[in-house]
Amino acid sequence: MVAKVDRLARSQAFLSNLLAAGVDVRFCDLPQIEGPTGRFLLQQMMSVAELEAGLISARTKAALAAAKARGQRLGGFRGRAGTADDTARARTARSRQADEHAAALEPILQRIDPAGTASLRMVAAALSAEHIPTPSGRGAWTATAVARLRARVAST
Incomplete structure (x- = not known):
């Protein structure tokens, strides 16, 4: 039992392997979907989740690169080195x-x-x-x- 499709995985390949292994997965945010139509819808939703994960990653990397280019020091305060x-x-x-x-x-x-x-x-x-x-x-x-x-x- 999984709350949402994107909480199970962000990879369509992982979901496909899971379904091919015969694991019975139920999603709280989806009506019971079975058969070829249900599998198709599930794979489409996983494709969207995978795309979303890629976009988030790209935005994060771009934001970090921009901050670094502005001279901003990344990461938290680590304290000074001890003498x-x-x-x-x-x-x-x-x-x-x-x-x-x-x-x-x-x-x-x-x-x-x-x-x-x-x-x-x-x-x-x-x-x-x-x-x-x-x-x-x-x-x-x-x-x-x-x-x-x-x-x-x-x-x-």
Whole structure:
């Protein structure tokens, strides 16, 4: 069931292959059309849809070419390129956030594994079981994430 003929496809070849394969298609915007007359009308409508798609494409390409010829920059604002200073500040901010997150999780880590001898997988499973969010806030705890957390807690 398709709402409109042009929503199924904009290619007459595609529709012809679909009909040749024996797919029963019904269109909400058309009365029930069957037989050779219905097939002819459907193919004519698809031809018009294909022509319309080609005209839209040609108009869009012409408009983009005209805008480019006028010197207009195409596409949205992508922001400015980051400098080395921006990168360093971002790295410092991420590191600070990671340290704060590790400090917040340290009491939970101490409660789960006071001696610090449990396997990384076991600690990860315990953190997941308690629904403690991961540093990224998505996904489940992994042994690698627990190892990084332990290392960050030890370094602070």
